[in-house]
């Protein structure tokens with residue numbers, strides 16, 4: 001038995017869960033007219049209605065007791081103060097320092113990192129201004145019109161999805177194109193549509209060793225040189241963001257053109273660092289700063305609000321409740337806002353790369369489920385496809401619905417329909433439709449009783465399906481920053497409860513190593529006996545199809 005499952009708080013929750021499983025939220029709402037009023041929270045411009053969850057007062061109390069038993073507050077403070085909580089890599093975890101607008105010093109190895117953070121922000125601000133004003137010119141004197149942002153994983157998803165979410169704030173001066181996949185089709189499509197004299201490449205790689213990013217940058221460099229640029233002109237057209245300044249300079253990026261980041265910023269937590277440069281270029285520095293300010297507000301809420309009123313803590317505990325006591329295997333995110341459609345993919349990396357682990361901090365196997373599968377897409381589209389499984393499938397799938405109360409260029413009819421679908425879905429999931437209601441609906445349809453019962457069974461929706469609903473005024477940079485930080489802290493809290501190191505990613509690292517070994521096999525530079533029979537067969541097929549004709 002692990003420490004977690006032997007805690008009395010854990011055992012108590014198991015008992016509470018067995019009672020709660022027999023209750024229906026429909027009845028709770030009928031019995032308590034103030035349920036919705038009691039089960040809501042507001043923080044940093046985000047309103048949360050969590051009343052449509054399968055929790056009563058006992059369950060909530062039990063969950064907060066569990067958080068305290070797991071020393072959540074102590075570990076939270078350890079993260080913020082720069083302790084090396086990433087124990088397998090010996091690193092501090094300080095993405096919160098990147099958006100620290102207080103006077104608080106943040107110490108790493110005895111040194112305050114805030115001056116470096118501020119200097120980098122100033123560099124981003126100045127560079128953004130010089131590109132937007134046309135002061136930074138390409139080597140033929142033309143202003144920059146296109147930014148090709150190359151990166152993958154955390155060096156891609158954050159910048160791309162935040163830029164997309166804040167589309168109404170896009171500047172006219174430049175167009176930002178994101179390239180992640182090593183599939184040559186992607187970079188080809190981008191480069192073939194733009195003029196190299198007006199293009200700036202931003203290469204983002206914390207490690208400066210990621211195959212996809214290096215190759216895409218080499219391809220862009222090759223394109224630039226073949227189009228007519230020279231080696232000396234590269235400085236005006238290529239900049240890099242990396243914590244590995246040595247590798248970046250060796251690659252040919254001039255030292256002045258390197259925006260630094262640090263090993264205490266995890267890849268999936270890096271959009272707040274210079275990895276966010278493409279966001280600043282796409283939206284303007286003030287909007288990038290707005291994101292950071294919103295995240296800082298959420299950090300302040302997370303570190304100061306009592307656990308019972310703490311949004312990330314509450315969300316995390318609800319997630320633990322379903323994952324560990326209701327066997328929920330996944331969690332769905334449903335933004336009812338077209339521009340926020342990428343958020344599920346963003347949170348997918350954040351959550352699954354952080355808590356997709358099965359050993360505890362001490363290296364023991366867990367005896368409880370950990371990180372769920374995160375998925376989702378924009379509403380209302382999903383209603384016409386996968387929502388079926390959320391309504392009537394056999395698994396519990398907790399859902400996060402989110403809706404801005406106002407949108408840019410608002411068409412009131414469209415917007416009212418969007419909202420009504422969002423709210424209607426949460427209502428349908430909670431209430432369901434009983435067999436008796438469905439049976440009654442089939443009265444007078446000329447069916448015999450057996451057929452009427454058979455059809456009613458198919459139409460019955462059990463309900464009792466949990467959801468959170470988030471509302472915000474409109475999706476400003478600040479609100480988005482707060483929303484993303486809220487999910488970051490939710491993931492952190494779950495990592496604390498599950499006693500995981502949420503900040504390494506050894507599974508992904510192995511994939512990178514094996515990918516390079518197989519590449520050597522494909523290029524005929526590795527002994528085939530290095531590979532299992534299946535992989536040998538696949539390599540052979542590929543080599544045959546690509547053999548010189």
Ligand SMILES: O=P(O)(O)OC[C@H]1O[C@H](O)[C@H](O)[C@@H](O)[C@@H]1O
Nearest residue numbers: 153154155205206207210267508
């Ligand atoms: O920024 P890079 O060093 O190129 O890394 C890019 C990505 O690589 C890996 O896949 C990691 O798991 C991600 O967390 C990281 O964001």
